[in-house]
Amino acid sequence: MSSVEMKNITKMYDKVTVLKDLNLKIDDQEFFVLLGPSGSGKSTTLNTMAGLDTPTSGNILFDSEDVTYFDPNKRGVAMVFQDYALYPHMNVYKNMAFPLKMKRYKNDYINKKINEVANILGIKELLKRLPRELSGGQAQRVALGRALVRDPKIFLLDEPLSNLDAKIRSQIRNELKLIHNDLKKTFVYVTHDQQEAMYLGDRVGILNDGVIQQVGTPQEVYSHPKNLFVAKFLGEPEINIFELDKNDGGFKIGGVPVDGHNFDKLNKITIGIRPENILLEKKSERDMPLKIVIRAKEFTGSGFIIIASTDEGKEIRIISDQANMDVGDLITAYIDYEHAILFDEQGDSINK
Amino acid sequence: MLKAAKKKFNMQNLIYLVFIPTFIYLGIFFLYPIYLSIKYSFTNISLTDIGNYTYLGFLNYHNLFTSGTFINSIYTTVIFLVVSAIIGQMFLGIVVAYLLSVTQKYFRLIITSIILVAWATPQVTAGIMWYSTLSYIPSGTVNVFLGYFGIHSINFLSTHLALMSIIIANVWLGLGFSVLIFSSGISGISPSIMKASRIDGANPFTRFFRIVIPLLKKSIITDLLLITLFTLGAFTLVYVMTGGGPVNSTNIMTIYQYRTGFSLFSLGLANAIGVIIIVLALAISILYLISLRGD
Amino acid sequence: MIKIKLRFIVVYLILTLLALAFLIPFIWLVVESFSPLNNIGFTIPSTFTLAPFEHVLTNSTFIRSIYMGLIQSLGATFLSIIFAVGPAYVFSRKSFKFKTTLLLGVLLLTGFPVFSLLVPTFIFFIDTGLYNTVIGVILFLGVLNLPIDIWIMKNSFDQIPKSIERASIVDGAGTLKSLIYIFIPLSLPIMAVLIILNFVINWGNFYVPFILLSSSHLLPISVRIYSFFGAFSVRYNELAALSIIYTIPAVVLYIFAQKYMIKALSGGIKG
Known part of the structure; x- marks a missing residue:
């Protein structure tokens, strides 16, 4: 004992x-x-x-x-x-x-x-x-x-x-x-x-x-x-991070507003999304689209790690079990709103 | 709880007591002679009657720096230092260590051992050996060999050549130490750096000057300090070979100090010479510490 | 390809010549010590003999000088090691105020031009009655190696991983038991090497006994050889034989310690 x-x-x-x-x-x-x-x-x-x-x-x-x-x-x-x-x-x-x-x-x-x-x-x-x-x-x-x-x-x-x-x-x-x-x-x-x-x-x-x-x-x-x-610190590959500035009184990715209350006081938020939670097909209307170019595909045995960049030039990583795309392809991926993690300006997590 | 903390504190401090006997020993037999050396350097203490002496102020120092023999002795010491320690031992040491580093393992071991044997030889033996080896009449080993090539015997221990001879003997004696230091320094350079420089097209000479020497900077500084101090304090080898002569031609400062004290009986003056040697050594050490701090 | 090979041959050639040159001074010493002739110059005798060695080894003055050399070197070695161990341990394992300053002081004494201290020590020893005594020589020789011994020992102790000592403490050993069961056994190889190095340095020292001793029967072998060399009628072959007897232990021990030192400091400790 x-x-x-x-x-x-x-x-x-x-x-x-x-x-x-x-x-x-x-x-x-x-x-x-x-x-x-x-x-x-x-x-x-x-x-x-x-x-x-x-x-x-x-x-x-x-x-x-x-x-x-x-x-x-x-x-x-x-x-x-x-x-x-x-x-x-x-x-x-x-x-x-x-x-x-x-x-x-x-x-x-x-x-x-x-x-x-x-x-x-x-x-x-x-x-x-x-x-x-x-x-x-x-x-x-x-x-x-x-x-x-x-x-x-x-x-x-x-x-x-x-x-x-x-x-x-x-x-x-x-x-x-x-x-x-x-x-x-x-x-x-x-x-x-x-x-x-x-x-x-x-x-x-x-x-x-x-x-x-x-x-x-x-x-x-x-x-x-x-x-x-x-x-x-947790997760490999590392979590994808998007920093958003307030725009028209809200936060948006690809035109889709990020849902959440208590955003009034915040000027900036950060969205973290794990590589396995970036979807290649939309699941719900609240999922946020990302236009991306495929840069590389890594086979991991159980699936793929896709390295891509957004139209803003940001590099992201996606874990997926399907890979019917080639390097250079332009596709749309979606941030799974359900699994997205929100942080305030200090980096502390906030409720959606 | 407080009591436990206090106990731990005391127990830990007890270990520092081991310093005391060592400090006492060092104090009496190392630091106290340093003090005495300074004290007596201001007196006229003489070997004939060490109980009676009077303070002379800076007279000993004044006399030294106006004495041709002493100035000559400093000059001889500097030549001895620069040529035998810096050029001979250090520079030759780097070159030999570098050359050894590219040779086969057993060859390297044999050559290193031979060089180290010289370093391990007691200086009295070394002095006698070199005295004989350079002997003029009767011909020593070198002159006998020269004779085989039809070259006339050379008096290596004459006024003109004696300084060169003790320099060579001192390089012989000390090279092993520098080779050891630089060999371990070179073995610490990562092989991939050497490979990379080779692929980058550096020839052995550029490799030596652009890669090896800069990477050995720390070894060089350490070696430089130690061999300078060794050579500044060198006595036995030179004393056995030449005794400072002929005609003061190898009268380095340690020998000058010894002769002043024990042949001329002027212990006060000898102490002043000792203090000057100590100050020189300290200055060299401090220079070294500063150059290391610069890193 | 040929160019590279040629380069290597040149390297081997240079180093071989250098090594041969390094052996030149030994030629006279070895040849003369087996020679029936008595010559400071170099002549190859027609016959070789062991007589010089026999004469030297049956001469009670020389035997006594070897004995004196041993006593003085070993005594001084003992003192240096004993007084160095404690401070070296504390320097290596504890952190305290003024540690850097003290270490710097030790380092400065390590490079101290000790020869210059012989004149004041001579006067000091005459005043205190230590002049012309074996114990005086031992005390002074011992203190000369003390700073470098503290330094080397501290550096070697640094190589003993802290985690091993910590493991022993967690295993229930306490400071004293950890010292006895873990630290000291691990330091033994280093101690052995250091003892050998100290002995070799003291054995080779000439000027300390030369200046601090005057009675003939106290002179160690280093000084005895020198006074033999400077005597009026020298038997050079015996001088050479005596020098060889004096030199071989130093060289052998040094080379041995050198090899062992590298091992003790790198491979021997890591588990």
Whole structure:
């Protein structure tokens, strides 16, 4: 049983503020992903949870116990690092035994535990090897194993997959998900990879410049981003953005007015539309037409990414399963009003 | 909670105590002699009676800068520095490292090792070896070889040639260090840059001057600083080979300092020379720091 | 194609000639040390002999000078390393006020023209009774390498990934245990290399014992060789033999440390 709560956490290095009044509540047994670009403060957040960093102000609660000034070894957390951080002078067995030895467990227990975990992770044959004799995937499994043997209350994972190549990455990603399902423990996972975040997270917290932008399930943050940053950071290819100025008291694309109330006070709005929500055929009268020229077609296996430009010269991307057009064709596409996301001048999302 | 925070704070600060013994050691045996050097440079302290001395103000410095021997010593030191350190070790070092970088691995290893053996040879041995190798009567190795080609023996350690000889010996001794620095610098240049420049049609010479040298700027500055300081402080090799002679022709500042203190017994004057050497070295170091900051 | 090949041949030729030139000074040393003749010039003897080595190695003065050289070099090495470890660790792992200033100070001392300090140190040692003592030489030699040792050690410690230490702390090790189980074992190769380099530098140092010692029985091998060289009637073949005995350990250790150094600093640490 372990929930994590961060209350008004501020972290400053010298005069640089890395985390600004951060509040976060992670539920027990949740797989929580902290997502953000590099320098957003996500690793600092994780380090303060681990006790490797102390916040400048604010409190950290584990199950409503204040652990802000606890040493790492008193917190019952295990951590997995991006560069695996295996002890280079110890073989795999000794690496995994290290946290247990520090807790003065008996050798029998250590042995049993390591074998158990090694079985789960399929690294039994590697126990005698030194870290330098392991491939990246193996090393990351061992690092995971070193965290698992401890039966911690909370797992902290700092970009554990980003040094691996694509195939092993997706493999270990799947395993991680299964391990979480089996263990029923709290996982906090830091990454800059939005696809990884969507795949793994029960909930995702998006961090930028030391400020939490939005917390929600992957579906929530993808479909209902709270602001432009979240909208742009999630999704591949990136969301299409149209900035509109007020014209005749309203906003229009291709002559079709954008529906919405409370537009009176706004001089500008931004429409975000995901590539899969640009239609090649009109669905409703409220869909907004775009005259576009096809610039390129990319086959992705399951469909196509169409790169096109509007008559204003704006480049857009469309995901479609049909591609009965050629480069250079002039066609009309439609912004699916139902899925369009509107933002005000500050970049915050607004209701339609 | 406050108590826990305080405890953490104290524990972390405890580690800084390790500085204390080191600072004391450095203070007594490194910094204090620097202070003494400055202090004694204003006195007439003599080897014959070090307990009695009087303060002379800047007299020692005044005497030095009006003494032909000292001016000559500075001149000799500058020549020694420029020719053996900058031209000989640094420039030759870049060229050799660049040439080595295009050769086969094992060949490179052998050549580098030979050059490094010279660098690793203790200076007393090096001095004796070079003394013998350049010997005039009886003929040393070089003169014996010259004899094979029918060339008359040359007195390499004569007044006119001794400076050149110690320069060559010093290049021999120090080249390995520069080659090491530049080899690692060159291996740090990405191969794709070299490939690109080749495809762009640069010949080896343009490649060397337009690509390699600019990319090695940091290595060059580091090397320049270190070998200048090494050479400024060089003593043993020259002392063993020539003892500063003949007729002061190789009387670099360190040797001049040594002779002033221990042959002429004028420790006060010797300290003044030492202070001048220290100031020169500091000036060179600061120049280096400034040029690095410019990056 | 031919042009390129020719260019490469020229490169190999230049480098080979350079290497040969570098070996010239060693010719006399090696030939003379096995020669029955006694000559500062260069002559190839008709027979070779091991006698110079035998004479040197059975001469108690020379043996004693080797012993003195060892004591002084090792003692100074011990001092430099012991006093360098702590500050190097703190410089590498902690951030604190004046860190840059202190490091800059260490760097300046690293390039300090230490020879110029021998005159004041000589006076200082006479005043304090350290002159003409082995401990005096050890103390001074030791302090000379201290700044560069702090510097090299700090740089090597920097190479030990922070995440490894952090992992050990999260694994429950605490600062002291992390130091004992993780940091020190990982630093051992670096220490070994640094010990060797210090020893070689001290072993090769001539002017410190030359100026700070006067009693014949305290002189280390470096000074002994020099006074042998300057003596009235020199047996040059024995001088050459003694020089070889003096030089080989330095060269071998240096080359060994050099190779190991690169390994220790790059490959040895990353997991």
